[in-house]
Each structure stands twice: as structure tokens, then as C-alpha cells.
Amino acid sequence: MRSRWFHIPKFHTIQSNMEKRVGWLELFYDLIFVASFIQLGNTLSEYVSIERFFGFIALFTPIWIVWYGFTHFANRFDVDDFLHRSIVYCQMFAVGAMAVTVPQALRGEHQLFAYAYAGAQFCIFLMYLRCRFHQKEGRETTTHWALVWLAGTLLWLISAWLPTPYAYGAWVLGLLLVIGSPLRRSVRAFEMRYPVDLEHLSERYGLMTIIVLGESFVKMLGGLVANEPSLPALAHASFALIVTCALWWIYFDDIADSRLRRFPFAYPLWLFGHLPLHCGTIAVGVGLQKVIYFDLWAPGDPKYRWLLCGALALVFFATALVESVTERKNAVLSDQLRVYVRLLFGFLMVVLPAAAATMPSLWFLVLLAGACLIQVGFDMMTAPFDERNLLKHHGGEHPPAPAPKPGRTVGSGHSVSRGAPSNLRQDLFTYFMQASWIALFITIAVFFFLLNVLFAALYLMVPDTIANARPDSFADAFYFSVQTMSTIGYGTLTPTSDYGHIIATIEAGVSWICVALVTGLIFAKASRPRHAVLFSEPILLTRHNSQPVLMFRVGNARGNDIIDASLNLTVLIDEVTDEGNHLRAVKDLKLTRSSTPFFSMTWLVIHPVDEDSPLFGLGPDQIAARVSAFCAVIVGHDGTYSQSVYARHTYYPEDVKADHTFVDVLSSLDDGRVVVDYHRFHQTQPVKGSPPE
Structure with a gap:
């Protein structure tokens, strides 16, 4: 038994015999961040602009870094006595003070926010300092992180006395000091000798993702309560629910249970790749609250369109970053395809707001929901089996293979591959050669539609790009894209500027490649001999x-x-x-x-x-x-x-x-x-x- 008043912290690694689970104190600690994120979302919701959006990101980052600092410490050390709880409570008060002072910080009154953040960093410094004196094992990393958090504390304290431009420079230095530390060679070498408990970290990051997704529900319900219930309001709520559930699906099916790849910067990229992902998810919640006010049959407010699409683009790009350093356990297609799909939809979100200038909000919301649902469908296509049902572990060993059952063909190619390297899995050609014709044609139709939506959005980025088209008409731009991609060229709609000709040239090149690939695939599939x-x-x-x-x-x-x-x-x-x-x-x-x-x-x-x-x-x-x-x-x-x-x-x-x-x-x-x-x-x-x- 150990004393609840005071006991020596225990250094924890993946090699430790004890299984580390998320503790009650960690769950209680996360509650203060729920309040902080709600406050941040409210400040962005009050006045949406580019300046406010970047200010939102700038203030979200230090709050998230504090959460990361405590999470990393809790992963490395097992301690839960009176002294530790007291330090954690003090840090929670500091984080609460940061949340309260967010409006002042956005107005340029940065002093109180800087003091609060310095106090939160100082609490993390005290945690590491205590372990530095009481625990010899892992002292190298303990000393390093204690100095990092102390230097960050001093920089933020100094920033409170500096004028605004210089204060923000000190903030950036303080944040880069923390973010850049895991990239140092000495830190990475230490992490290789004493690996962190990634299972515990994945659980902590998953819980934080649940929290920020919950912010989307809070914003959506808040907007519904402010309006009287109606059929359009229910349609907006359904759209918001689809987007939120799709984001949950993408994260917890593609990231939460994935393994880290083996290359030097995989771990820090996985850690800090969640920063833009969580930030974008909160901004998505604010955007979902705003679209509730859209008239379904009229174009929505441009700034709210840009907010929602920009936030989704940030989420998709961050997801691509995290997925680029992970390997999914039970996927049948290469993991690299996941990254390409996220980048494609992220880029689509960047150009879609301009294309929706004259588009009814209903179609705009349908496109957004469709973009999320298509990624869910892609997830089901790449990993059609649930690994938890593929193999049960008994005492850490694999159970014996069951005898073949009636209706299952031994060696027929219906086996389930598990743990295959990403570069040795099926490619798209192999997948579609084995898939049904219906699956192939649906995939071609969806991809054809998305490409034309993407190029239609690019044409509308610059006004008056297409001759004889209705002003800012997405339908005309879409049909012109279809004509360009299929080389129909009726002659009525034509590019009118160098920008239009450049986009048409790019689309023609993409069209040649896509037509060649699809033609070859269909020909190979149709001409494949089948026995009778x-x-x-x-x-x-x-x-x-x-x-x-x-x-x-x-x-x-x-x-x-x-x-x-x-x-x-x-x-x-x-x-x-x-x-x-x-x-x-x-x-x-x-x-x-x-x-x-x-x-x-x-x-x-x-x-x-x-x-x-x-x-x-x-x-x-x-x-x-x-x-x-x-x-x-x-x-x-x-x-x-x-x-x-x-x-x-x-x-x-x-x-x-x-x-x-x-x-x-x-x-x-x-x-x-x-x-x-x-x-x-x-x-x-x-x-x-x-x-x-």
C-alpha cells in the first residue's frame, strides 16, 4: 500500500508490467477543457471573420498545448497523491482563467491570458521537477521537459509586459519550444529506449476527440433551441448529425486503433497532428450552428460557408497528416489511399464555398454531407472486416484455427488477410477486378461527379470565366466541366480568360488519364475469362x-x-x-x-x-x-x-x-x-x- 498523502512517482513505459488506464483525475481534468472549448467556440460564433478565425486558432493552440503537457506527463508517470492532485487543481484553475480571458485576448488585451497560461505551464514544470528529484529512472527526459516548461513559463510572463506585436512573438517562441522538443534527436532517442504507452495515449486522444465532437452537438442544439422547431430546422439538424457522425466514424475507424509507422518523426507528427484536427472540429461545430439559419432555397451567408468548409478542410488535412504516419490493422487496401482521399476532399472543401455563391443552401449542405458519407463508404470499402471479430486473444496467444465449416471454401480466396504490410495489400486495380460490376460503376459515377464538382468550383473561383454562362451559376459551370471532361464541346460554353483556359487544360489532362484508366479497367474486367x-x-x-x-x-x-x-x-x-x-x-x-x-x-x-x-x-x-x-x-x-x-x-x-x-x-x-x-x-x-x- 502507498500513502495517499505522499508517495514516490513511478516511471511508466510500454515495457512496464502494469496496464495503464485513463484515471478518474484525468477524466475530471478534461472537464475544464470542455468549458474552455465552449468559450472559444462562443467567441468565434459571436463574430465570424478571417481575423477572428485565426485568433481562435491562436488561442486554441496554447490551451491544447497545456492539455498535451499534462497528458504526456500522466503517460510517463504513475502518481496520485495529495501533492499531485493539488498541482493538477491549480492547473485547472489556470486553464479556467485562460478560458475566461479569451474575449479580452481577442480584443488585444493579452496580459491576463498570458499570466494564466504561464501559471498553467508552471504547474507542469512543478510536476516534472518533483519527479526529477524523487525518481532516478527517466531522469534524462524529466530534466529536459522541466526545463522546457520553465522556459515557456518565463517567455509568457515576459510577454505580459511587452507591447502587442512583441508579446505575440514571445507566444510563438514559447509554443514552438514545446512543439519542437519531441523533434530533437536526443528526445527521439530516449523515446526509442523507453517507449511511451501508445495505447494509453490513444485512449486519451480519443477522449479529447469525443469532447470536441460533443462541442458540435452543443452548438447545433443551441442553435435549434434559439429557433422554433420546423421542418427546415430538422433538415439542418439532420445535416449536422450526419457530418458529426461521419467525422466520428473517420477518426475512430481510421485513426484510433491504428499503429504508428516506423520512421523517426511518426510519433511527434501523430501527437501534434491532432492539434489542427481538434481545432478544426470545434470550428465545424460553430459552422454547423450557423447553417441552421440558412434558407434552404437561397444561397447561404458567404462567411458561414467559408467557416464550415474551411473547418472541414482543416479536419481532413489534419486527418491525412495523422493517417500518413499510421497503419490500419485490418485494411485490405493500401493505407496511402486513405491519405489521398482525405487530401482530395480537403481540397474540395477549399474551393466549394466559392462555387456555392449562387447555389441553394440545400444543395450546398447535400454536397457537404455527401462528401462526408463518401469517406465513410470508402472506409467500409478499404476495411470491410472488424478485427475484433477476426481474432480473439486468449491469454495473449492466438487460438487454434477452427475447422472449415459448411459453405466456406477452403483456399478459395475468401480468406481474410490480417497484418499484411501496407505496400503488399491490394491496389485499386486488384480490388475492382474482384469486386462486382455494381460496385465498380457506383465508384466511377461518384468519382466522375466529384471531379466535375471540383472543376466547377475552380471555374467559379474567378468571375466571368465561362462565356454564355449565367453569372455565378454552379449548374452552368458543372455542365461545362462535364463537356470539357468528356470532350463533347457543344461550343455554347467556352473559356473567356487565361485562367479559364488553364483550368480547362488541366481538366483535359486529368480527363485523358481517368478515361484511360477506367477504359483499361473495364476492358480487363470484361475480357477476363470465366469458367463454366x-x-x-x-x-x-x-x-x-x-x-x-x-x-x-x-x-x-x-x-x-x-x-x-x-x-x-x-x-x-x-x-x-x-x-x-x-x-x-x-x-x-x-x-x-x-x-x-x-x-x-x-x-x-x-x-x-x-x-x-x-x-x-x-x-x-x-x-x-x-x-x-x-x-x-x-x-x-x-x-x-x-x-x-x-x-x-x-x-x-x-x-x-x-x-x-x-x-x-x-x-x-x-x-x-x-x-x-x-x-x-x-x-x-x-x-x-x-x-x-
């Missing part, structure tokens, strides 16, 4: 020419020539080695005829169950107990496609049927042609002399 090989549903354990055999039937339902076809049959059977080890062996089954020069009708595949067969002496009950599956693979050259084709099928023990033979499916017409009756392809009949069922 049919396997009999049962596999028979019977007698043939008075000899026990295992047999099944295959047929070429298309009836074309498959030349030089060969078939291989294997069995997955349980065995015990001489050392007593239990294993599942894969053994080849010898066939009476394993190849045929032409395969256009049916083929009766027979395996003699003799002394050399792994199935020798096994009846249906023994096969059910020891055999996992029979795998049949047929390969041949398709005369129609002039390419090799293959087919694969798996039989399970429950597919084995004893003492039966197949019904004859071949007959002849009067003109000599052979008829294959596939209605009877799977039918069997008892062998003569076999006991009745």
Missing part, C-alpha cells in the same frame, strides 16, 4: 469395377472446348506424427485419369481407395471424424478466350454419400449429337446390391 465448370454436389464413396473408390463428376456447362485440362484432388486429413504431434496434413489423391486432351462435356473423376490411399480403411464415419475437406482444382486452356482458365471446388465430410453412383446424363439425338442433361447432373442412385438406406 460445374462440380457435382455430392462426392461418392462407392465401388467401381468391384473396387472401393471416391468419385465425383465435373461438367463444362458452356460446352466449348477446354483443351489439355488437368485435375488435381487433395484431402485435408488429421494425422498424428511419430512424435505424437497432431497436425492437419494436405495429401494428394491419385486419380485413374488426371488429365484429358479435351473437356467439353462431362468428366467422371475417380480416386481408387487402395493400400496407397490416405483414405484406405476409412468409412463414412471415420471420414467425418478425420477429414476436413476435399479440394479439387481443374486447369485448362479455353479455346474461346485463348487463355488459361481454372475452377476450384471444396467438398466437406457431410457432402460424402456412400454406396451410390451417378445417374447417366448423356444421351444422343437422331442427328448424332450428344445431349448433356444438367437437370440430372447431381442425381445419384444406389449401387446394385448395396444395403437399403
Whole structure:
């Protein structure tokens, strides 16, 4: 037991035996930041302008840095006594004072805010100073961070006595001192020797993300309460809910459970990449509050459009930054694609406000919600499986692989890859070659629409770019983009300036590339040979020419020539080695005829169950107990496609049927042609002399 009045702080790393969880004090500590963020959001909401937005970012940054400082300390040290709690409470009062003095700081009265922030930094300095004297392990990093926070305290104290321009310069130096410290080689070397507990940090950063997303709900509900309930108000609320839920989805599916990549600056970029992400999320909440006042059938206020789109762009760019240094655990596509998608939508958010100058607010909101939902759909496409259900851990070890179940094809390509390196995962070409035609066409349509929206927005960035178009008409700009991208060129709408010609040239180049890629993909997918090989549903354990055999039937339902076809049959059977080890062996089954020069009708595949067969002496009950599956693979050259084709099928023990033979499916017409009756392809009949069922 340790004293609640005073105990020695314990240095914590990922190598520690104790699992570190978010404590009650940390959760209570975060409450003061809820109030601070609400106050910051209110100050931005009162008067929206470019100057106020940058002022909002400038004041959010030091508040977030204080939270980071305490979070980093709590990750490194385990301490919870009277002295530590007292210091934390003092820091909470300082953060509260920062929140209260935000309006004065935005008006240029920076002294009180500087004093409050200096006090918050000094509390972090005291935490590290105490650990510096009482804990020898990790003293190197303790000394470093104590000096960093002390220097930051002094800079902010000095800034309170400086005139406004110079005071802000001292603020920047103080913040860069903290942000730049993890980039130092000595700090990174220490982090490699004593790794931080990233699981604890991920949980803390996830909780902070929940807090800033909650700010969006607070702003939205505040705006709804200020207005009388109506159908448009509910539409606005639905839009806000979609955007907020999509942001939650993007973060907690793509970032929260991801691993850090192994390169020197991954950790600091992950840490401070959350700063613009959290800042932008709060600004999104303010923007969602403002769009409630939009008339759905008229263009919205430009400054509110720019606020919402700019905040979303900041979130998407920050998400791209964080995702560039992480690897998703259960993705089937390369992680780099996530970064490209975030950058694409971030850039779209930058140009969309100008394009929405004459656009009804309803369509503007639909585009924003659609941009968020498309990213959710992309997330589902890149990671269609939930890793928590893929593998359960028991005592830190992997459980044994379950036996194949009926309906699941062994080795059929339906396996789930887990932990594959990002550069070895599927690319988009492989993904769409295996995907359905519907998925491919939906993706092409969505991408085509987004590209035209993007270029329409670029045309509208400069007025009077398109001749004969209605002034500031997004529809005309969109249709002109479609004509340019598809090279239709009716001649009515044309560029009128150098800017318009430059954008049209860029769009033409992008169009050539996209058309070539899509054409090649569709052609490759359409021309890919597909077999029409049919396997009999049962596999028979019977007698043939008075000899026990295992047999099944295959047929070429298309009836074309498959030349030089060969078939291989294997069995997955349980065995015990001489050392007593239990294993599942894969053994080849010898066939009476394993190849045929032409395969256009049916083929009766027979395996003699003799002394050399792994199935020798096994009846249906023994096969059910020891055999996992029979795998049949047929390969041949398709005369129609002039390419090799293959087919694969798996039989399970429950597919084995004893003492039966197949019904004859071949007959002849009067003109000599052979008829294959596939209605009877799977039918069997008892062998003569076999006991009745």
C-alpha cells in the first residue's frame, strides 16, 4: 500500500508490467477543457471573420498545448497523491482563467491570458521537477521537459509586459519550444529506449476527440433551441448529425486503433497532428450552428460557408497528416489511399464555398454531407472486416484455427488477410477486378461527379470565366466541366480568360488519364475469362469395377472446348506424427485419369481407395471424424478466350454419400449429337446390391 498523502512517482513505459488506464483525475481534468472549448467556440460564433478565425486558432493552440503537457506527463508517470492532485487543481484553475480571458485576448488585451497560461505551464514544470528529484529512472527526459516548461513559463510572463506585436512573438517562441522538443534527436532517442504507452495515449486522444465532437452537438442544439422547431430546422439538424457522425466514424475507424509507422518523426507528427484536427472540429461545430439559419432555397451567408468548409478542410488535412504516419490493422487496401482521399476532399472543401455563391443552401449542405458519407463508404470499402471479430486473444496467444465449416471454401480466396504490410495489400486495380460490376460503376459515377464538382468550383473561383454562362451559376459551370471532361464541346460554353483556359487544360489532362484508366479497367474486367465448370454436389464413396473408390463428376456447362485440362484432388486429413504431434496434413489423391486432351462435356473423376490411399480403411464415419475437406482444382486452356482458365471446388465430410453412383446424363439425338442433361447432373442412385438406406 502507498500513502495517499505522499508517495514516490513511478516511471511508466510500454515495457512496464502494469496496464495503464485513463484515471478518474484525468477524466475530471478534461472537464475544464470542455468549458474552455465552449468559450472559444462562443467567441468565434459571436463574430465570424478571417481575423477572428485565426485568433481562435491562436488561442486554441496554447490551451491544447497545456492539455498535451499534462497528458504526456500522466503517460510517463504513475502518481496520485495529495501533492499531485493539488498541482493538477491549480492547473485547472489556470486553464479556467485562460478560458475566461479569451474575449479580452481577442480584443488585444493579452496580459491576463498570458499570466494564466504561464501559471498553467508552471504547474507542469512543478510536476516534472518533483519527479526529477524523487525518481532516478527517466531522469534524462524529466530534466529536459522541466526545463522546457520553465522556459515557456518565463517567455509568457515576459510577454505580459511587452507591447502587442512583441508579446505575440514571445507566444510563438514559447509554443514552438514545446512543439519542437519531441523533434530533437536526443528526445527521439530516449523515446526509442523507453517507449511511451501508445495505447494509453490513444485512449486519451480519443477522449479529447469525443469532447470536441460533443462541442458540435452543443452548438447545433443551441442553435435549434434559439429557433422554433420546423421542418427546415430538422433538415439542418439532420445535416449536422450526419457530418458529426461521419467525422466520428473517420477518426475512430481510421485513426484510433491504428499503429504508428516506423520512421523517426511518426510519433511527434501523430501527437501534434491532432492539434489542427481538434481545432478544426470545434470550428465545424460553430459552422454547423450557423447553417441552421440558412434558407434552404437561397444561397447561404458567404462567411458561414467559408467557416464550415474551411473547418472541414482543416479536419481532413489534419486527418491525412495523422493517417500518413499510421497503419490500419485490418485494411485490405493500401493505407496511402486513405491519405489521398482525405487530401482530395480537403481540397474540395477549399474551393466549394466559392462555387456555392449562387447555389441553394440545400444543395450546398447535400454536397457537404455527401462528401462526408463518401469517406465513410470508402472506409467500409478499404476495411470491410472488424478485427475484433477476426481474432480473439486468449491469454495473449492466438487460438487454434477452427475447422472449415459448411459453405466456406477452403483456399478459395475468401480468406481474410490480417497484418499484411501496407505496400503488399491490394491496389485499386486488384480490388475492382474482384469486386462486382455494381460496385465498380457506383465508384466511377461518384468519382466522375466529384471531379466535375471540383472543376466547377475552380471555374467559379474567378468571375466571368465561362462565356454564355449565367453569372455565378454552379449548374452552368458543372455542365461545362462535364463537356470539357468528356470532350463533347457543344461550343455554347467556352473559356473567356487565361485562367479559364488553364483550368480547362488541366481538366483535359486529368480527363485523358481517368478515361484511360477506367477504359483499361473495364476492358480487363470484361475480357477476363470465366469458367463454366460445374462440380457435382455430392462426392461418392462407392465401388467401381468391384473396387472401393471416391468419385465425383465435373461438367463444362458452356460446352466449348477446354483443351489439355488437368485435375488435381487433395484431402485435408488429421494425422498424428511419430512424435505424437497432431497436425492437419494436405495429401494428394491419385486419380485413374488426371488429365484429358479435351473437356467439353462431362468428366467422371475417380480416386481408387487402395493400400496407397490416405483414405484406405476409412468409412463414412471415420471420414467425418478425420477429414476436413476435399479440394479439387481443374486447369485448362479455353479455346474461346485463348487463355488459361481454372475452377476450384471444396467438398466437406457431410457432402460424402456412400454406396451410390451417378445417374447417366448423356444421351444422343437422331442427328448424332450428344445431349448433356444438367437437370440430372447431381442425381445419384444406389449401387446394385448395396444395403437399403
